[in-house]
Amino acid sequence: MSKGRRWALAAIAGLCILAGVGYLVFAALDPSSVSTDAQPVAGQGAGDLASAQLMVRAVDREDPFLNGRVFVLEGGHPREVDGGELSCERVYFAGDRGLCLATAESGVSYEATIVDSSLQPLEHLDLAGLPSRARVSSDGRYGAMTVFVNGHAYVSSGGFSTVTTIVDMRNGELLGNLEDFKVTRDGEPFEAVDFNFWGITFAADPNRFYATLHTGDRYYLVEGDVKRQTMRVLRDGVECPSLSPDGTRIAFKSRIGDENRWRLAVLDLATLKAHPVAEQRSIDDQPEWLDNRALVYSDGLDVYTVSADGSGKPRLVLRNASSPVSLAAHDQPASKASAEAGSRPLAEG
Amino acid sequence: MYQVEASKALLKPRLWATPAARLSVPRNVVLLGMVSLLTDISAEMVATVLPLYLVFSVGVTPLALGAIDGLYRGAAAIVQVGSGFASDRLQRHKEVMTLGYGLSAVCKVGLVVAGSSVGAIGALVASDRIGKGIRTAPRDALISLSSTKAGLATSFGVHRAMDSAGAMLGPLVAFGILLLAPARFDAVFVVSTAFAFLGLAVLVLAVKARPDRAPAASAAKPSLRVALGIAADRRFRLLLLAAGGLALASVSDTLIYVGLQRQSNFDPTVFPLLFVVTAVAFMALAIPVGRLADRIGRVPVLLAGHAVLLPVYGLLLSSIGTGGVLFALLALGVYFAATDGVTTALAGAILPERLQATGIGILITVMSLGKFGSSLIFGALWFALGLKSAVLLFAVALLAALLVATPLLMRLRQEPVG
Numbered sequence: 001m002s003k004g005r006r007w008a009l010a011a012i013a014g015l016c017i018l019a020g021v022g023y024l025v026f027a028a029l030d031p032s033s034v035s036t037d038a039q040p041v042a043g044q045g046a047g048d049l050a051s052a053q054l055m056v057r058a059v060d061r062e063d064p065f066l067n068g069r070v071f072v073l074e075g076g077h078p079r080e081v082d083g084g085e086l087s088c089e090r091v092y093f094a095g096d097r098g099l100c101l102a103t104a105e106s107g108v109s110y111e112a113t114i115v116d117s118s119l120q121p122l123e124h125l126d127l128a129g130l131p132s133r134a135r136v137s138s139d140g141r142y143g144a145m146t147v148f149v150n151g152h153a154y155v156s157s158g159g160f161s162t163v164t165t166i167v168d169m170r171n172g173e174l175l176g177n178l179e180d181f182k183v184t185r186d187g188e189p190f191e192a193v194d195f196n197f198w199g200i201t202f203a204a205d206p207n208r209f210y211a212t213l214h215t216g217d218r219y220y221l222v223e224g225d226v227k228r229q230t231m232r233v234l235r236d237g238v239e240c241p242s243l244s245p246d247g248t249r250i251a252f253k254s255r256i257g258d259e260n261r262w263r264l265a266v267l268d269l270a271t272l273k274a275h276p277v278a279e280q281r282s283i284d285d286q287p288e289w290l291d292n293r294a295l296v297y298s299d300g301l302d303v304y305t306v307s308a309d310g311s312g313k314p315r316l317v318l319r320n321a322s323s324p325v326s327l328a329a330h331d332q333p334a335s336k337a338s339a340e341a342g343s344r345p346l347a348e349g
Numbered sequence: 350m351y352q353v354e355a356s357k358a359l360l361k362p363r364l365w366a367t368p369a370a371r372l373s374v375p376r377n378v379v380l381l382g383m384v385s386l387l388t389d390i391s392a393e394m395v396a397t398v399l400p401l402y403l404v405f406s407v408g409v410t411p412l413a414l415g416a417i418d419g420l421y422r423g424a425a426a427i428v429q430v431g432s433g434f435a436s437d438r439l440q441r442h443k444e445v446m447t448l449g450y451g452l453s454a455v456c457k458v459g460l461v462v463a464g465s466s467v468g469a470i471g472a473l474v475a476s477d478r479i480g481k482g483i484r485t486a487p488r489d490a491l492i493s494l495s496s497t498k499a500g501l502a503t504s505f506g507v508h509r510a511m512d513s514a515g516a517m518l519g520p521l522v523a524f525g526i527l528l529l530a531p532a533r534f535d536a537v538f539v540v541s542t543a544f545a546f547l548g549l550a551v552l553v554l555a556v557k558a559r560p561d562r563a564p565a566a567s568a569a570k571p572s573l574r575v576a577l578g579i580a581a582d583r584r585f586r587l588l589l590l591a592a593g594g595l596a597l598a599s600v601s602d603t604l605i606y607v608g609l610q611r612q613s614n615f616d617p618t619v620f621p622l623l624f625v626v627t628a629v630a631f632m633a634l635a636i637p638v639g640r641l642a643d644r645i646g647r648v649p650v651l652l653a654g655h656a657v658l659l660p661v662y663g664l665l666l667s668s669i670g671t672g673g674v675l676f677a678l679l680a681l682g683v684y685f686a687a688t689d690g691v692t693t694a695l696a697g698a699i700l701p702e703r704l705q706a707t708g709i710g711i712l713i714t715v716m717s718l719g720k721f722g723s724s725l726i727f728g729a730l731w732f733a734l735g736l737k738s739a740v741l742l743f744a745v746a747l748l749a750a751l752l753v754a755t756p757l758l759m760r761l762r763q764e765p766v767g
Contacts, residue, residue, distance in 0.1 A: 005554045012550040020543035027536035028529045065532070103401065105531070128620070130400070149620070193732050 049081060049117050053328050054290075055093050056321035059301055068102065070119065072327070073318060086119045089131040091323050095140020097122075097169040101131030101147070112145055114172055123172030128163050133199050133240065133286050134323075136169060137206030142226060143169045144200035144209070164197040164211065166226055176229055178211060183222065185233040192216070199240035199286050200224075203247055210234075210241040210250060219255060221267070235272050240286035242295075244308070251277075251287040251295050251308065260284070264297065266308050277306045279314045290326045298322035377495035377557045378504045381488060382511030384556065387548030388450060389512055391457060392477070393519025394541040398527070402534045403470065426714050428479055433486030433710025434576050440566065442487040442494070442706055443558035449484025450552055453477050454545035460538045486710035493697030493705050495560035501697045502647050505690030506639020513632045517625065564703040576707045584699050584761055585708060589715050591754035592692050595655050596719025598747040600662070600727050600740075602627060602681055608665040608736055613674050623678060630682020631689075638686040639694070647695050648758040654687025655751060662744045666737055692716070699761065 049055070052072035060066040068087040071080050088100035098115040110127035112134075129149040136143045146164040166175045178197035183190045196214040203209065207227055213220040221238035224231035239262065242251045248269055253262035254276070261282040267274040277295060287297040289308070296305045296317065303321045306314040317324070436445035456477040463469040489505075496504035522544075523537050530536050559566070579585055600608075606623045609615075642650040661677045661684075669677075693709060700708040723743075730739035 009550055009554040012554075013547055016543040016547040016550070020540040023539040024526060024529060024536050027526075027533040030530070030533070103532075126616075128616075193735070 049093070049327055052079075052081075053326070054296065054303075054317070055091065055098075055325040055327055056298075056303055056318060057088050057091050057323045059298075059320045059322050070100070078318065078321075081119050086113075086115060088113075088323070090134045090145075091325065092134040092136045092143075093117075093325050093327065094136040094138050095169075097136055097140035097143065099134045099136050099143040099145065099169070101127065101134050101145055110147065112143075112167075114143065114167075114169055125167065125172055125174075132162065133164075135200050135202060135286075137202035138204060138245075139206055140169055142175065142202060142206045142209075143167045144202070144211075146198040146200070162196045162198045162214075164200060166200065166209075175226055178224070178231070181224060181229045181231050183213065183231045183233065185220075190233065197222075201241050201243045201250070201286075203243060210243060212239045212241065217258075221250070221252070235267075238267065238274075241267075242287045242289060244289050244292055246292050249308065251289065253283060253285070253287070256282070264295065264306070266295075266310070275310045277308060277310055277314075278312055279304065279306050285322075288324050288326050291328065296324045296326060298324060373500070374504055374507050375495045375497075375500075375560070377560050378492050378507055379511075380551060380556045381492055381495070382508045384450065384548045384552045385488070385508060385512040386515035386518075387544050387551065388453065389515025390519045390522060391541045391544035391548065392453070392481075393516050394523040394526075394537055394544070395457065395460065397520040397523040398534055398537050399474075403467070426482070426717055428482035429486050429714050430707070430710045432483040433490070433706040433708075434573070436487035436490065436706040437571055437576065437704055438573075440564060440568070440570060440703075441558070442491045442563075443552070443556060445487045445706075446484045446491065447549070447553060449480045449482070449487075450545075450549050452480035452483065454542065454549050456480065457538060457542040457545045461535060461542060485713060486706045489693050489697075489709045489713075490706035491556070491560070493693070493700075493709070494562040494702065495557070496562070496697070498698050500643055501694035502639040502642035502650075502691050503636070504639070505694045505697075506635040506637075506642075506686070509639075509686075509690040510632050510635040513628050513635070517628055517632065562702055568703060571703050571707070576704060579700065579704050579708050580711060582699075585696070587757045587761055588692075588695055588699060589712060591757045592712060593715045593719045594750045595688075595747075595754055596716045597723050597726075598743060598750040599655065599658055599684075599720070599723060600743055601720060601724045602685075604724060604727055604731075605661060605665070605677065605681065608740070609669070609674050609677055611736060612665060612667065613669050613671070615671075615674065623674075626675070626678040627681045627685070630679050631685040634682055634686035635690060638683070639690055642687070642691050642694065647691050647698075648761065650687050651691050651695065652751060652755055652758065654684050654691065655747065655754075657684050657687070658747060659744060662740050662747070665740045695758075695761070 049072060052074040054073040055070060056073065056078075058066050058069040058071065065087075068089060069080075070086040070088055070091050071078050073079075086098075086100055088102045090101040092099050096117050098117075098119060100113045100115060102111060102113065103109075104111040104126075110129065110131055112125040112127055112131075113121045114123040114125075115121055127145070127147050129147040131145070132148055133146040134144070144164065144166050146162050149161045149163050164178045166178075167173065168175055178200075179195060183195070192215045194215050198212050198214070200209050200211045207225060209224045209226065211222055211224060211231070213222045213231070213233065218236050219239050220236055221234045221241055222231040223234055237254055238250070238252045239255060240253050243249075244251070250267040250269060252265060252267060252274075254265045254274070255262055262284055263276050264279050264283050264287055265274045265276045279297075281299060283297055283299055285297045285299070287295045290296040290305055293308055294305050295308050296303060298304070298321065300322060301320065302316055303318045303324045304314045305317050306312065432445055432449065436442045439445070453476075456473045459473045459476075460470070463473060492504055492508055493501060522540065526537050526540060527533070580589070602624075606620065609623070610620065638650065638654075657680050661680050664673050664677050693712065696709055696712045697705065727739055727743060730742060734742075
């Protein structure tokens with residue numbers, strides 16, 4: 001190597017190091033990345049969760065520090081929860097416990113946090129992959145989470161793999177991984193290596209749950225028992241089930257053809273018959289019941305509501321939000337298909 | 350030779366000469382290793398954060414992520430043979446390599462400015478893969494041409510050790526940046542770009558384009574017919590057959606990790622750690638195993654390296670503890686150290702100087718086809734018959750492949766080198 005080349009190499013090396021380190025210092029000191037006054041909402045008189053209707057997480061792709069911030073909707077106005085600064089990729093709340101799935105502080109791994117009703121952390125749990133779905137039983141007893149695991153897909157090329165676990169929300173203890181549960185179909189044991197589970201929803205008795213079992217090109221609705229660690233197949237074509245507050249119907253996403261496109265639909269558990277709702281677009285979300293009559297869901301950017309009986313039209317509830325949780329739905333179990341829920345309209349915008 | 354190199358090292362500035370001199374590894378090989386190390390830091394930094402970035406900042410679902418990842422795998426394989434031939438034909442290995450490394454470096458710049466356009470990111474990931482496809486065959490050819498035939502396996506060992514060191518450092522650097530500047534993916538991309546251009550600068554400014562064993566500039570340029578004729582060369586065909594067959598009977602490391610997880614039931618969160626343990630073992634063993642191969646022969650080392658997989662298969666048959674998992678990971682490290690660079694070294698010794706890149710390109714393609722086929726078959730068998738039966742069938746296949754490959758490769762060995 002000639003002397004000239006050696007100097008050129010030294011100069012380029014110096015330039016590269018300077019550029020890399022310089023930008024890193026700039027990024028680390030950038031005010032937007034340490035600012036705490038990124039206000040997701042106009043906080044008008046913070047309060048607890050009891051009076052709120054919906055909990056959501058903010059969607060803001062420009063600002064990573066606003067993105068994921070959890071807030072609630074009360075009387076049509078979004079506000080922060082008193083004292084609770086929580087940022088999640090997926091969030092759920094029921095009873096007196098919340099479950100927040102997020103990127104860990106390091107930025108390269110994931111964790112779940114169990115929070116109380118002021119959104120204060122109680123337990124941290126490591127997650128095996130990208131957060132996908134979160135649920136808590138209506139009494140706040142059990143929590144369920146689904147994550148996507150990288151490097152775990154082996155049977156189908158270009159496929160993916162999920163891990164769904166159930167935890168005790170009192171102490172963060174792992175109660176089971178659905179892959180270890182015994183599955184039956186038509187009374188016979190059912191087993192295959194390519195089993196994948198996702199999207200748990202709990203019944204009023206939290207020991208009973210529903211979920212999706214994927215094997216081959218089938219997407220089965222299964223009904224499970226936490227304590228006995230068993231599941232049985234109910235029917236095909238149901239993903240991300242969500243049980244209505246009265247426990248009679250299941251809202252879900254129904255795959256269109258082989259593509260990753262889904263229509264939202266509602267299944268009657270007594271007849272196992274399903275009908276689509278009025279949302280025409282493809283929605284990839286585990287729908288949530290606003291009350292016994294309407295669903296609430298996100299298209300990834302904004303939150304919408306639509307009637308569960310297939311009538312009407314979808315209506316925008318809130319812009320720039322996802323992972324909606326109905327805080328009122330769990331107060332009205334069983335027969336009380338409440339009329340007053342409809343009298344508290346969700347504001348637009 | 351060792352003495353001469355060592356005394357030179359005393360006269361030269363230590364920084365430049367010692368690592369090469371102590372091992373008596375040609376400096377060009379160490380420089381090529383440095384290029385790979387820097388480029389791998391750059392590439393692995395991006396690979397570590399890209400899924401996070403796509404899902405959390407861009408808003409892609411993990412499903413679409415799988416599609417972006419899987420879409421372009423075939424392209425690189427075809428590019429490999431083409432770029433190998435092009436660099437032999439033009440007798441410009443370094444320039445073709447520069448094109449490959451340059452393309453990947455430009456892609457890193459692209460990531461900084463692409464923002465949240467999924468289409469643009471997909472195109473950049475594809476171009477990056479093509480860049481990797483372009484550079485691999487001429488790089489290995491240049492390593493081979495920079496080495497003496499007696500030291501080929503050591504040279505490849507040094508390169509592979511540096512290469513995997515870069516792959517280990519990349520995620521650590523990305524991790525460190527995100528600790529300093531949380532969620533600033535742009536900082537990761539900028540630093541990755543800096544590493545990519547640093548690697549490119551070492552290649553352009555320091556790597557010798559025409560090492561000693563390279564064909565003279567006046568030599569006849571191989572035509573396509575001559576190049577394709579290499580596949581008809583008896584000794585090279587034996588190597589292709591043996592290497593392809595052994596690859597087909599070897600279960601991929603990812604599938605072995607999944608199997609180990611099933612049999613020992615460890616927490617899936619430690620899954621990425623398995624790759625790290627294997628990579629550390631590979632990194633540490635690549636040089637000593639390469640030297641061993643040069644001393645006692647590449648063929649026995651290559652065969653022994655594959656044979657090490659048999660006890661690993663055995664571990665997949667019943668439930669095992671932490672010790673078993675650790676043994677399997679170390680054995681996989683030995684397997685990589687004894688096969689990855691050593692196979693290429695064998696090819697480097699057989700192939701004529703003017704067809705090194707073409708031949709190595711063909712070899713790499715055959716081996717990756719073998720590995721791809723093995724994963725498909727193993728996956729299907731696992732699905733249909735269960736893990737145990739799939740492993741047993743692959744153990745039988747590997748034994749058979751070893752029994753067939755041993756006499757084939759021994760024939761290579763008996764004939765005079767060159």
